[in-house]
Every structure is written in C-alpha cells, then in structure tokens.
Amino acid sequence: MTRSTLRSVLSIGFLTLLTSTALAQQAATPAAPCGGDLATFLQGVKAEAIAKGIPAEAVDRALAGAEISEKVLSRDRAQGVFKQSFTEFSQRTVSKARLDIGAKKMKEYAAVFARAEKEFGVPAPVITAFWAMETDFGAVQGDFNTRNALVTLAHDCRRPEMFRPQLIAAIEMVQHGDLDPATTTGAWAGEIGQVQMLPKDIIAQGVDGDGDGHVNLKQSAPDAILTAAKFLKSLGFVAGQPWIQEVDLPENLPWEKTGLQDGMTAGDWFALGVKPRDGNTAFPQLASSLVIPQGRHGVAFLTYPNFNVYLEWNQSxxxxxxxxxxxxxxxxxxxxxTHHPEPGLSDEDMKALQTKLQARGHDVGKIDGILGSGTRAALQKEQLRLGLPADGWATPTVLNAL
Incomplete structure (x- = not known):
C-alpha cells in the first residue's frame, strides 16, 4: 500500500522491534543534498528554508548548536526485526492495564473525544488504541533530541530525500513556537509527542485542542487526540464503518482468497459460512479481507476499508x-x-523456507526470517501447488513438503 505520509513507524517503547517499510524504501523523488561538512550542509538547509518563506532568524535559532547524533545513526542501522506472532505481540500490548487506563482516558477526555468524532468521524477507541500503543498514553515518548535526529538523518545519505523535508518542517515549527530545538525530544527517527507524528504531519494535521494557540503533542492530550483524529481522517477513515471484526470459520474455505487482497465483500464471506462473533452482519456490501495471522486454525478477522488506514499509519x-x-x-x-493454531517455524526454519520459495522463483524480499506479505503470498501459491490449504501460514508441514 502506498503511504500518504513519510511517517516512521520505528518508534519507541514497544515499537522498537518493528521494521519500518517506509524508512526502508527509497522515495521516488530526486536525491536530496547530503553528507559532507556539517556546516556546509546546514547552510544549504538554511537557504532552502529561507526560500520556503521561513525567516532567517527562525532558521538560525533552529539550527544553532545542531550536531550529528551517533546514537541515532546506530539505532537506524540496527533496526530490529519483528518476529513475534500475532498472539504473542497482541497479548503483550493489549494488556488489562492498558485497557483499564484506556477506559479511564476515554472518560477523562470524553468531551475532547466527542469533538474528535463529530469533526473528523473517528471514534474514541480507535484514537485511544494508537495513543496506548505508540507511547503508553504519553508516558514513553523518547529521549532523542528531535532537531538533532532530523539533522542526522537528513545529513546521512541513506534516505535524505525523506528526512530533509522533515527537517525543514521542524524549522517551521520552531518559527511558530511549537518546537524548542534545544529541548524537544522524541523518537530516534524524528516523531514527536503522545501519538508520535513527524513534523510535516503535525504542521498539516495539527489541531490546537486546548486553545492555547499552539499544537503541543508532547504535553497536551487534547492536542494529541484531535490531531490524531484529523490525521486518521486524512488517511481515509470513514465515519460509521467498522475496521476489523473477529469471526469464526467453517472447515472449508477458499483459503487462497484469504489475506490482504481484493475481490471479496463481507457478504461474500458470510455466504461461505464465515460468522462474526458479535453477530453483526450489517455491512455486507463493504469490501472485506479475511485475515488469519496464524493460519486457518487460529484467530480470524474480517477487515474492512477502514483497516487500510491502520496500514497507512504503520505497515507492519x-x-x-x-x-x-x-x-x-x-x-x-x-x-x-485463540483457537488452536499449528506451531510456526523457528527463525532458522523460516529463513530456510524463504530460501526455498526464492529458489522456486518467488519474490520474498530479504531472507530475514519474517513471515511478511511477500512470503505469505509466495507460500500460498506453493501450498496450492502442493495441494495443501493455502492459508499462508508457515508450518513444519509445508517446509517439509517443499
């Protein structure tokens, strides 16, 4: 899926294990100036910022004392890979403590959430879940100097075309008094605040929820809630529609049609015997995918168009x-x-599976031991060829069959 923003998803806390597709891909834009003497590089940034209408005084204030952060470079090059199963990750992150805190936050900021839903169509639970998973409701926002992180990543020649615009946006935030270059901190890739957003997105989607004349995603929960709601609407969230729904499955389905692919509606799945656990079949006309993170014997969900917004926020x-x-x-x-999913593969066996799939001509990307979308799609094709249920779940059975 094409992201509408350059938002990094390699955030802090629970998200340090994630691999950011957005950060790994090169943007389809001309190469930005990078590398070389830092002072010369910053002079180029200054000239660009001034050309965009930012006063020279604000630029000087934003870049004064800027330095390369070796800690940021180290984190960038050592991005962890995400190898937990869905049940492992979801049960750890969707904890009772977080659910309890989330319920309290929704009650505490009920008026703000009501405004968010009225103005942007995004319900409180959707915003609150992101708030929890990104920073534990603002408790863990990151301790990297934001200005230096963006200077570092823009100067580095790996992805300057992605981070130079974010640095310019950060300078604009300094101009508006919404970022202190010396003290503002966040995630290593430049995300700021309780819902971890990059400067360009804050400028484009920021909402002053508490009426103080500023968008402060670090300290202001109303600002964070309303900005997240506006951002999610900009990504395509449609009011009044579901996003995901747990379902029970019959024994036999066209398993090759499962996964994040087009061509089916919720009504099509209902006709095949897929049953929502909550009994709600009110959206049969909506496009829908059947996702089974751990195969046909595990938990199953129908996803709806609003789920695509989640993939825009984070592609993991x-x-x-x-x-x-x-x-x-x-x-x-x-x-x-949870049902009773078949055991998955070890890291070593998953790499062996990817190697076998690659040898058969499938594009699985990097041999990294991760059951990502490319590996799942290739696996389904081989399962079909072998006469196995094509549910895209990597098991010892399918590895041995290959």
Missing part, C-alpha cells in the same frame, strides 16, 4: 492488526478466541 501487519483489535476491545468486544 502484526502491529496494525493488534492496534485494530485493541480498538475493538476498547469499544466493548471480548478477548479473541
């Missing part, structure tokens, strides 16, 4: 499915039924 399938499930719990859904 496990993270997005967990966040969407979290929101349903905050909205009153019961815990999911």
């Amino acid at each position: 399938f496990i993270y997005t499915t967990s966040a969407a499930y979290f929101a349903t719990r905050l909205a009153g859904a019961p815990p999911y039924d």
